[in-house]
Amino acid sequence: MAKKGPGLFQLIFSLTSITLVAAIALAAMDSVTKAPIEAARLKKKMEAIAEVLPGFDGETTEIRFMPDDGKDSVIVYMARQDGELFGAAVETYTDIAYSGRFTIMVGFDANGIITGTSVLQMSETPGLGDKIDKSKNPVFSGQFVGKDPQNFRLKVKKDGGDVDAITAATISSRAFCDATERAYKIFMKAKEISHE
Amino acid sequence: MSKIKILTKGLIKENPVLVLVLGMCPSLAVTTSAINGLGMGLATTFVLLMSNMLISMLKNFIPDKVRIPAYIVVIATFVSIVDLVLQAYVPVLASSLGLFIPLIVVNCIVLGRAEAFASKNSVLDSMLDGLGMGLGFTLALFTIGFCRELLGSGAVMAHSLIGGKDGILVFVLAPGAFFVLGFVIAIVRRLQS
Numbered sequence: 001m002a003k004k005g006p007g008l009f010q011l012i013f014s015l016t017s018i019t020l021v022a023a024i025a026l027a028a029m030d031s032v033t034k035a036p037i038e039a040a041r042l043k044k045k046m047e048a049i050a051e052v053l054p055g056f057d058g059e060t061t062e063i064r065f066m067p068d069d070g071k072d073s074v075i076v077y078m079a080r081q082d083g084e085l086f087g088a089a090v091e092t093y094t095d096i097a098y099s100g101r102f103t104i105m106v107g108f109d110a111n112g113i114i115t116g117t118s119v120l121q122m123s124e125t126p127g128l129g130d131k132i133d134k135s136k137n138p139v140f141s142g143q144f145v146g147k148d149p150q151n152f153r154l155k156v157k158k159d160g161g162d163v164d165a166i167t168a169a170t171i172s173s174r175a176f177c178d179a180t181e182r183a184y185k186i187f188m189k190a191k192e193i194s195h196e
Numbered sequence: 197m198s199k200i201k202i203l204t205k206g207l208i209k210e211n212p213v214l215v216l217v218l219g220m221c222p223s224l225a226v227t228t229s230a231i232n233g234l235g236m237g238l239a240t241t242f243v244l245l246m247s248n249m250l251i252s253m254l255k256n257f258i259p260d261k262v263r264i265p266a267y268i269v270v271i272a273t274f275v276s277i278v279d280l281v282l283q284a285y286v287p288v289l290a291s292s293l294g295l296f297i298p299l300i301v302v303n304c305i306v307l308g309r310a311e312a313f314a315s316k317n318s319v320l321d322s323m324l325d326g327l328g329m330g331l332g333f334t335l336a337l338f339t340i341g342f343c344r345e346l347l348g349s350g351a352v353m354a355h356s357l358i359g360g361k362d363g364i365l366v367f368v369l370a371p372g373a374f375f376v377l378g379f380v381i382a383i384v385r386r387l388q389s
Contacts, residue, residue: 010259011259011261011262014257014258014259014262014266015262015265015266015269018254018258018266018269018270019269022269022270022272022273025273025277026273026276026277029276029277029280029281030280033280033281033283033284036284036285037280037283037284037287040283040284040285040287041287044287121291123294125369126228126348126368126369127348127349127362127363127365127368127369128365
C-alpha cells in the first residue's frame with residue numbers, strides 16, 4: 001500500500017483535504033447540536049432552581065456578584081412571585097473541596113432561611129464525599145433545610161459549628177459549608193441591593 | 197478469515213480489554229457503574245466503526261508518511277461528534293462520563309485498529325472489525341462496571357438492593373477497578389485455555 005515517494009505536494013494536499021472535510025463536518029454538527037446543548041444546560045439550571053425553591057412558580061432575574069473571598073462570581077437568581085420577593089437560588093462554589101471545585105445551588109426564602117440545596121457539578125470521592133449530593137444521601141444536606149444561618153453556624157462541629165460532617169469526609173463537608181456560607185453572604189447583599 | 201469470524205473475534209478471543217489489555221484508562225476509570233461502562237463502550241464502538249470505515253476508504257488516498265496525523269484527525273472528528281451528541285441529547289450520561297469522552301481520541305484501541313486492520317483491509321471487513329472490537333470493549337466495560345456496582349454500591353443498574361446503605365466501598369474506588377479487572381481477566385483466561 002505504500003506509495004513510492006509521494007511528493008511534498010501530495011502529503012500537504014491529502015492532509016489538508018482531510019482536515020478541511022473534518023472541519024466542515026464538525027461545523028455542521030456544532031450548528032445542529034448548539035441549540036439542544038444550550039437547552040439541556042438551561043433545563044438543568046431550571047430544575048435545580050425549582051428543586052431548591054419548593055413552591056416557587058415564576059420568573060427569576062439573574063445577578064452576578066464577586067465575593068470578597070473567592071476567585072469567581074456567584075450567580076444569584078432572584079425569585080419574585082406576585083410582585084414580592086419569594087427568595088433566591090444562589091449558584092455558589094467552593095475551592096476547598098477534596099477533588100477540585102464543586103458548584104452547588106442553594107435556595108433561600110425571603111428571610112434568608114435555607115430552603116434546599118442541589119449539587120450542580122462535583123467530582124468528590126464516590127461513596128464518601130459525594131454524599132453531599134442529596135440523591136446519594138439525603139441526611140447531610142437535609143440538615144441545612146429550614147435553618148437560618150443567623151443562628152445556625154455554617155461550619156462542621158469539629159470547627160466549632162453546628163453541622164454534622166459526613167463520616168470520613170470532613171473535607172467535603174467543610175467545603176459544602178464554605179459554599180453555603182458564601183451563598184448566604186451574597187444573598188444578603190443581593191437582598192439589600194434589591195430593596196434600594 | 198470469514199466475515200463472522202472478523203466480527204466475533206473482538207468479543208472474547210481478541211477482546212481488546214481482557215485479552216489485548218488495551219484502553220485501560222477508560223476501562224478502569226469510568227466503570228464505577230454498569231450504565232457508565234455501557235455508555236462509554238457504545239460511544240467507543242461508534243467511533244471505532246466510523247473511523248475504521250473511513251480510514252479503510254481513504255487508505256489509498258492517505259500517503260504512508262502522514263498516515264498517523266490523518267488517522268488522528270479522522271478519529272478526533274468522530275469523537276467530537278459523539279461528545280456533542282451526548283451533551284445535546286443525553287446530558288446526564290455526558291456529565292457522568294465527563295472528560296473520558298474526549299479522551300476516546302487517545303484510546304489506543306481506536307488507533308490500533310486503524311493501523312493494524314483498517315489500513316490493510318476492505319471497507320466491509322474494517323467495519324465488521326470495528327463493530328466487533330467495539331462490542332468486545334463494551335462487553336468488558338459493562339462486566340467490570342456491573343461487578344463494581346454490585347459489590348461497591350450494592351446496586352444493579354442503579355437499583356439498590358440493600359436499601360441505600362453502603363456497599364464495599366473499595367470497589368467503587370480506584371483499587372477496586374484493578375481487583376475486578378484482574379479477576380475478570382483471570383476468569384476469561386481460564387475459560388479460554
